[in-house]
Amino acid sequence: MTALFKTRITELFGIEHPLLCGGLMWLADAAYVAAAVNAGGLGFITARSFPEPEDFRAELRKCHALTGGRPFGVNLYLSQRPEENAFLAGHIDILLAEGVRFIETSGLPPKEILPRLKAAGCKVIHKVAAVRHAVSAQRLGVDAVTVVGAECGGHPGVYMIGTMVQALRAAQEVTVPLAVGGGIGHGAQLVAALALGADAVVMGSRMTVAEEIWAHAAYKDRVLAADETTTQLVMASFRNTFRVLDNAEARAVMALEAAGERDFEAYRPHVAGARQKEAYETGDWERGILSLGQSAAFATGIQSVQEIFTQILQEAEAALAKLERVTLAPPAAGKGGTA
DSSP states (O other), X not given: OOOOXXXXXXXXXXXXXXXXXXOOTTTOOHHHHHHHHHTTSEEEEEXXXXXXXXXXXXXXXXXXXXXXXXXXXXXXXXXXXXXXXXXXXXXXXXXXXXXXXXXXXXXXXXXXXXXXXXXXXXXXXXXXXXXXXXXXXXXXXXXXXXXXXXXXSBOOTTTOOOHHXXXXXXXXXXXXXXXXXXXXXXXXXXXXXXXXXXXXXXXXXXXXXBTTSOSOHHHHHHHHHOOTTSEEEEOGXXXXXEEEEOSHHHHHHHHHHHTTOOOGGGTHHHHOHHHHHHHHHHOOTTSSOOBOOGGGGGOOSOBOHHHHHHHHHHHHHHHHHHHHHHSXXXXXXXXXXXX
């Protein structure tokens, strides 16, 4: 579809549309990311989904082949547990050697890895759940920031501030290019985000029904059946809030929290990443803590990434047309106007 918008994000990454597909644990692989790139947006392969170095290298090479050499991104999540970040140095070696220069960081601030990435010519966009953290990331020297609101799947942070407020506050406080996410999956929201001062939107849950996402059809059907009320917040008692699909596993975690359980080992069987992967593989969506945001309400069918992007851009066109219909024309000269 013809480009509708030119923003600092489209210029920074050299993309046609201000549509970013953020990293999705287990799901953001070469096929999905390449589809986002080929549709005129940008996607990020999740490095943690490929812990073995050669598997990671192979996935990057596959994505290069699928995009015909067009650039794509990699998501690097920095955990609060230092031992879980040990693999990052080797993966950064690999992604740099394979020519990847677009990086999405999330979790802890990327202060330890940012100098190396910048020295190699990378463009780094850091994802946060609070405006104050976006300001801190800007001070570190990232090229752009993503700020997500409470509606997002995964980690909405501890403040639980909605995307409408987050987007405007972020636009007021940061000067680097800004992407916003959290509950976004419709073209009217894209127009609203740009009007609030953002330069792009980031989508996750809305995209999980894409044809290129490898998850089982039964899981995608559950997402299609979801609405804005089909999520739960868990793990807030550990200051590590997750917005997840309302399923048996989430309710078991909620019961532990309600009982005052504070030993993480009691939660580990429910929140282990392997259970999430099994749920995506088998379609048993009652299993695992499955990140899901409220934008699942906008998923209308199993479509290709290209079709989803086209739908969103058509919705954006319709929203712009609606604005024209409700916007007052400037007063004519001599009738309160200036000649």
